[in-house]
Amino acid sequence: xxxxxxxxxxxxxxxxxxxxxxxxxxxxxxxxxxxxxxxxxxxxxxxxxxxxxxxxxxxxxxxxxxxxxxxxxxxxxxxxxxxxxxxxxxxxxxxxxxxxxxxxxxxxxxxxxxxxxxxxxxxxxxxxxxxxxxxxxxxxxxx
Numbered sequence: 618x619x620x621x622x623x624x625x626x627x628x629x630x631x632x633x634x635x636x637x638x639x640x641x642x643x644x645x646x647x648x649x650x651x652x653x654x655x656x657x658x659x660x661x662x663x664x665x666x667x668x669x670x671x672x673x674x675x676x677x678x679x680x681x682x683x684x685x686x687x688x689x690x691x692x693x694x695x696x697x698x699x700x701x702x703x704x705x706x707x708x709x710x711x712x713x714x715x716x717x718x719x720x721x722x723x724x725x726x727x728x729x730x731x732x733x734x735x736x737x738x739x740x741x742x743x744x745x746x747x748x749x750x751x752x753x754x755x756x757x758x759x760x
Contacts, residue, residue: 631656631659631742631744631745632656632659632660632662632663632664633663634742635660635708635710635742635744635750635752636679636708636752637660637663637664637679638663638664638678639663639664639665640664640665640666641664641666641677641678641679642664642666642669642673642675642676642677642678642679643660643661643664643666643668643669643677643678643679643680643681644668644669644670644671644673644677644679644680644681644699644702644703645657645668645669645670645671645680645681645682645683646671646680646681646682646683646695646699647671647682647683647684647685647688647695648670648671648683649683651683651685651714651720651747652683652712652748653712653744653745653746653747653748655745656712656744656745656748657681660681668681673702676702676703676704677702677703677704677707678703678704678707679703679707679708679709679710680699680702680703680707680708680709680710681710681712682695682696682699682709682710682711682712683712683748684711684712684713684722684727685713685714685719685720685722686714686720686721686722687720691730692711692722692726692727692730693730693733693734696709696711696730696731696734696736696753697734697735700734700735700736700755703755705755706754706755707754707755708739708752708753708754709736709752709753709754710744710750710751710752710753711727711731711750711751711753712744712748712749712750713727713748713749713750713751714747714748714749715743715747715748715749718747724741724749724751727751728751731751731753735755735756736753736754736755736756737753737754737755737756738751738752738753739752739753739754740752
């Protein structure tokens, strides 16, 4: 197997490990030219659906939030807004630049914002060469 084919298999496995499932609608927030295109492609392949952008006004199954330290908004406020778009039981994947990369955000900052927004962290993962991911869910009892 070539390195490229092996990498593609690994990326598909990552989308699967992150909990994405066929048929899910996934919305992206704060997309920019620095996002991980391989991760985006693997999620689209796994779900069988193209990712939708911030202007999508329907309910979604999951959200990708590309968050960098230089964002002007408050992470807690953004998470509350994103949570409003995600159907009950859906996931929010907060993607931040890895340590040493421009825009790095500490995991404790993400954890604090998630808790304040009423979300629970389920896992932290490496989400590509330059991005770390924090998987968040709303508590099942939330009303």
